[in-house]
Amino acid sequence: MIDEYWTFIVIIVAGFLATDIWRWLGVVAGNRLNEESEALYWVRAVATSLVMAVTAKLIVFPNGTLAESPLWLRLGAAGIGFAVFLATGRKVAVGVAVPMGLLIAGLWWTGFGSR
DSSP states (O other), X not given: OHHHHHHHHHHHHHHIIIIIHHHHHHHHHHTTSOTTSHHHXXXXXXXXXXXXXXXXXXXXXXXXXXXXXXXXXXXXXXXXXXXXXXXXXXXXXXXXXXXXXXHHHHHHHTTGGGO
């Protein structure tokens, strides 16, 4: 019976060894880091800049359905969404929901759904 599931067992063990061990080591090492250190400020800055670069790329050079939407709609939704995010005390759910709602409403208003 174990011969039938050998492939799955190997995949689970290999997947665990490749990912979860490093995650646990990160947790252990992370508990010893000073959150106010210059190194962590740099890591946060790099991570934030990468997220913003991907977001900007999706707004200016989108793929798929979003590519067919007008640039003014994408820029407006992002700008208004960011303003609402800041105005509501930096709530991520609001910062995601507002631009999505604006994009959906804008696509409907411009007649995108009737194509």
